[in-house]
Amino acid sequence: MKTNQQILLKSRPDAVPAPSDFKLVDGNMPVPGAGEILCKTEYLSLDPYMRGQINGRHISGAIHPGEMMRGETVSEVLASNHDDFSPGDFVKHFGGWQAYSVSDGTGMQKLDGRISPRSLALGILGMPGLTAYAGLVHLAEPKAGDTVLVSAASGAVGSMVGQIAKIMGCRVIGIAGQQRKMDWLTDVAGFDGCFNYKDEEPSEAIKRLCPDGVDIYFDNVGGDILDAAMNQLAIGARVILCGLMAQYNTDSPPPGPNPGTIIRARAIVKGLVVYDHFDKQPAFLDKATEWIKSGQIKYVEDVTNGLSHAPDAFCRLMAGGNFGKTIVKL
Amino acid sequence: MKTNQQILLKSRPDAVPAPSDFKLVDGNMPVPGAGEILCKTEYLSLDPYMRGQINGRHISGAIHPGEMMRGETVSEVLASNHDDFSPGDFVKHFGGWQAYSVSDGTGMQKLDGRISPRSLALGILGMPGLTAYAGLVHLAEPKAGDTVLVSAASGAVGSMVGQIAKIMGCRVIGIAGQQRKMDWLTDVAGFDGCFNYKDEEPSEAIKRLCPDGVDIYFDNVGGDILDAAMNQLAIGARVILCGLMAQYNTDSPPPGPNPGTIIRARAIVKGLVVYDHFDKQPAFLDKATEWIKSGQIKYVEDVTNGLSHAPDAFCRLMAGGNFGKTIVKL
Numbered sequence: 001m002k003t004n005q006q007i008l009l010k011s012r013p014d015a016v017p018a019p020s021d022f023k024l025v026d027g028n029m030p031v032p033g034a035g036e037i038l039c040k041t042e043y044l045s046l047d048p049y050m051r052g053q054i055n056g057r058h059i060s061g062a063i064h065p066g067e068m069m070r071g072e073t074v075s076e077v078l079a080s081n082h083d084d085f086s087p088g089d090f091v092k093h094f095g096g097w098q099a100y101s102v103s104d105g106t107g108m109q110k111l112d113g114r115i116s117p118r119s120l121a122l123g124i125l126g127m128p129g130l131t132a133y134a135g136l137v138h139l140a141e142p143k144a145g146d147t148v149l150v151s152a153a154s155g156a157v158g159s160m161v162g163q164i165a166k167i168m169g170c171r172v173i174g175i176a177g178q179q180r181k182m183d184w185l186t187d188v189a190g191f192d193g194c195f196n197y198k199d200e201e202p203s204e205a206i207k208r209l210c211p212d213g214v215d216i217y218f219d220n221v222g223g224d225i226l227d228a229a230m231n232q233l234a235i236g237a238r239v240i241l242c243g244l245m246a247q248y249n250t251d252s253p254p255p256g257p258n259p260g261t262i263i264r265a266r267a268i269v270k271g272l273v274v275y276d277h278f279d280k281q282p283a284f285l286d287k288a289t290e291w292i293k294s295g296q297i298k299y300v301e302d303v304t305n306g307l308s309h310a311p312d313a314f315c316r317l318m319a320g321g322n323f324g325k326t327i328v329k330l
Numbered sequence: 331m332k333t334n335q336q337i338l339l340k341s342r343p344d345a346v347p348a349p350s351d352f353k354l355v356d357g358n359m360p361v362p363g364a365g366e367i368l369c370k371t372e373y374l375s376l377d378p379y380m381r382g383q384i385n386g387r388h389i390s391g392a393i394h395p396g397e398m399m400r401g402e403t404v405s406e407v408l409a410s411n412h413d414d415f416s417p418g419d420f421v422k423h424f425g426g427w428q429a430y431s432v433s434d435g436t437g438m439q440k441l442d443g444r445i446s447p448r449s450l451a452l453g454i455l456g457m458p459g460l461t462a463y464a465g466l467v468h469l470a471e472p473k474a475g476d477t478v479l480v481s482a483a484s485g486a487v488g489s490m491v492g493q494i495a496k497i498m499g500c501r502v503i504g505i506a507g508q509q510r511k512m513d514w515l516t517d518v519a520g521f522d523g524c525f526n527y528k529d530e531e532p533s534e535a536i537k538r539l540c541p542d543g544v545d546i547y548f549d550n551v552g553g554d555i556l557d558a559a560m561n562q563l564a565i566g567a568r569v570i571l572c573g574l575m576a577q578y579n580t581d582s583p584p585p586g587p588n589p590g591t592i593i594r595a596r597a598i599v600k601g602l603v604v605y606d607h608f609d610k611q612p613a614f615l616d617k618a619t620e621w622i623k624s625g626q627i628k629y630v631e632d633v634t635n636g637l638s639h640a641p642d643a644f645c646r647l648m649a650g651g652n653f654g655k656t657i658v659k660l
């Protein structure tokens with residue numbers, strides 16, 4: 001009898017997670033009931049927000065030890081008792097860290113035919129891409145000539161923020177932690193500059209690269225880099241708080257930048273949660289598929305083969321060792 | 331020969347300032363040159379931002395030991411070589427901590443005849459009032475039914491924030507540090523509730539008084555109270571950062587709230603500097619003079635008589651011992 005490989009959370013790490021915090025199990029093959037759909041996972045998305053779920057601190061809820069890891073997937077419908085989905089359809093849904101899933105269709109979408117390769121539905125054409133688009137275009141409202149600074153710049157969100165900002169006529173500076181990421185940002189993605197926060201003190205580097213101040217800071221990390229950016233804001237700066245990579249691996253939330261940095265710059269700081277922006281998905285997809293087709297948007301995927309390697313890939317992501325959108329191909 | 335009493339900064343305090351950090355001197359009576367105006371100070375405004383100037387950290391610049399303390403005054407024109415001002419005019423300008431001043435008219439305004447008593451031009455009908463109005467109405471954009479929380483609530487800025495919010499149909503909670511301030515807020519100014527941050531842990535009190543979350547937090551203090559408020563924000567909250575009383579008496583700026591508080595609430599945090607909002611002064615004055623006439627806005631002034639007592643009054647203000655807008659009458 002066919003089994004269903006699944007990855008469970010084994011223990012809650014209090015720092016950077018290790019593969020031993022996860023457990024691969026063989027579950028029974030799920031059977032779709034009335035109104036339900038049986039799906040086979042093709043791609044699983046690995047994202048930093050999952051670290052918050054493991055901590056019990058994410059807005060979408062907690063994952064407790066013994067529970068299956070949750071995650072967005074591109075899946076193929078194998079069998080369907082649901083009017084909206086048929087065998088052979090490719091869908092995007094929260095299938096989780098498993099080979100097969102059963103769903104009642106809640107939150108399930110058929111994949112837009114313009115998305116190719118399909119894995120992009122989990123990255124720059126999916127939730128991370130929409131995060132970048134909604135945060136930059138709708139919350140930060142860039143003007144041509146603005147200096148835009150973005151952290152975790154070669155990731156799915158960061159690389160889209162920077163490239164959309166370039167399309168909008170901004171000057172774009174990226175922050176990354178590996179030389180190959182830096183090379184890609186300036187040589188391929190068209191960033192105007194970048195620095196490696198492991199090699200150069202962020203506050204010095206930001207002053208050097210943004211001498212007239214930062215008009216928009218799109219923050220995916222928090223911590224010292226946020227602090228440094230807040231101290232170099234231009235008057236009227238907009239700061240989008242999107243991710244907190246620097247504190248996902250800690251047990252208690254550390255403090256943030258001094259509020260005087262916000263007053264001094266008359267800055268506007270906005271918290272971004274992509275769930276509030278799903279209404280912008282169609283407009284985003286229309287634009288972004290064209291940008292990819294025309295070559296204005298480049299991307300890198302960090303693909304790991306086989307569900308059993310998902311814990312390693314996730315731990316690598318949480319240690320900053322990935323390069324591009326982290327995906328598991330089943 | 332007549333002399334000009336002046337108060338100089340003697341030494342830069344590194345904590346709460348003491349009267350011994352200031353020095354009263356007898357200067358020569360100033361003489362107006364061509365195009366200049368000689369003024370006699372009637373009222374001097376004492377404000378927390380002056381602590382930032384003493385530290386060299388305020389946006390308006392530093393005051394160094396040996397220099398005269400700066401400050402806004404209501405003054406009477408004694409002699410004028412300037413076409414716009416005549417002897418007998420009452421004006422508002424940055425006359426400083428002195429009995430007489432000479433000015434070339436830069437930044438000097440004739441007092442609006444509706445302002446009575448004239449000291450209100452330095453308080454709820456002056457810069458603090460405009461700060462409250464611009465920050466609340468234009469930056470926080472309150473809707474009827476919003477829960478508005480304000481710190482330093484019985485001060486010139488805080489009391490106007492709360493009372494304008496009440497006029498706009500909000501539920502208003504104040505934070506203060508003395509029982510007589512609390513009594514005034516609820517019994518006179520019409521606040522819906524308040525708490526004494528010295529008697530009750532701010533995070534507990536804010537949860538108790540704002541059980542559905544804080545829609546607007548108008549912050550005049552920073553520090554632990556800001557931290558507590560940020561942890562109780564409602565979804566879509568607006569936070570106006572206006573003052574940092576909690577850190578004016580420190581040498582190095584302490585950290586602020588964890589940025590996760592902003593993300594979780596999808597909050598918008600804005601830095602407020604009143605200098606950006608002088609264009610709103612006429613509209614503000616039209617409304618606020620009516621509100622005072624109709625009794626919708628109440629006020630308290632903390633008046634000290636005699637310039638020589640200004641250092642004591644300022645030190646009391648910086649220790650939270652004032653009650654209402656702090657003014658020196660000369």
